Structure formats: structure tokens, C-alpha cells
Amino acid sequence: MQKLIESSVCFDSVISDISASNGKSPNSLFMHRMYSVFEYNNEYYLANLAIEESYATDRDDKFRDTFNKLYSFRDIKITPMKPGFHTRFSEQTVRSGASIGVTEISIPDLYKLVKTYDHKFSFKFLT
Numbered sequence: 001m002q003k004l005i006e007s008s009v010c011f012d013s014v015i016s017d018i019s020a021s022n023g024k025s026p027n028s029l030f031m032h033r034m035y036s037v038f039e040y041n042n043e044y045y046l047a048n049l050a051i052e053e054s055y056a057t058d059r060d061d062k063f064r065d066t067f068n069k070l071y072s073f074r075d076i077k078i079t080p081m082k083p084g085f086h087t088r089f090s091e092q093t094v095r096s097g098a099s100i101g102v103t104e105i106s107i108p109d110l111y112k113l114v115k116t117y118d119h120k121f122s123f124k125f126l127t
Helices: 002-007 107-117
Strands: 009-015 028-040 043-055 069-080 092-095 100-104
Touching (some): 028 107
Antiparallel strands (some): 009 028, 028 043, 028 100, 092 100
16 A cells, blocks of 8 residues: 555645535545556556545644644545556556556556546646
């Protein structure tokens, strides 16, 4: 899990809507979507990780400073990828065990995979 998180790239961050009762912390600031590719038993998967960023408060529920941020792992979605997807990309596999490895690919190649396999993903420019 640690290698997966370390190799993930954040492609989406949204401001948290804490007014909705959706299980977020009351101090939630942002929800981040991070993506990575890993191999398990010779098959490749796209991992979509949801990370919540919150702020820490003092007893009076005030911001102490901007360095007191907390990150919580909220969700992971694993999507199997079609066999042979990796032949299109230059890849380098980092093995973390006998049957599990984190695959390092370029950010543009990872972006293409995210657009292909995560149908809910849509990149929006801030204006």
C-alpha cells in the first residue's frame, strides 16, 4: 500500500462540501483523487485513491496555522486493465513482493489511462 500511495499522482482536487452528510470530517478542506498502476499476478490494475485533506483546530475550533493539515485515506477503487495495455507505454516495474509490483509510467501515459478507464474522471481547468 505504501508503494502504491508513493507512486500515485494527484489528478483531481475539489473543495469539500461539508454541508452534505457524506461521511467527511467536519474540518474537511479538499478531496483529492490520486491514481497509480500496479501489477498483481501478471495482471495490471488502475488504482483510484480518495484522500481527504482536513485542517487541525485548537480547543476553540480555530485554525492554528496552515501547517496543521491532516490527510485521511478514504477510498480505493481498483479497475482491471485490458491485457497488453502496457505494450503502448514505456514502463519500468518496481517489485515490492513476489506477486505485487507498482508500475511506474510517465504522467502523460497515466493521464491517458485514467481517461480511458475512469469514466467519472473529467479534467476541469480552474478559471
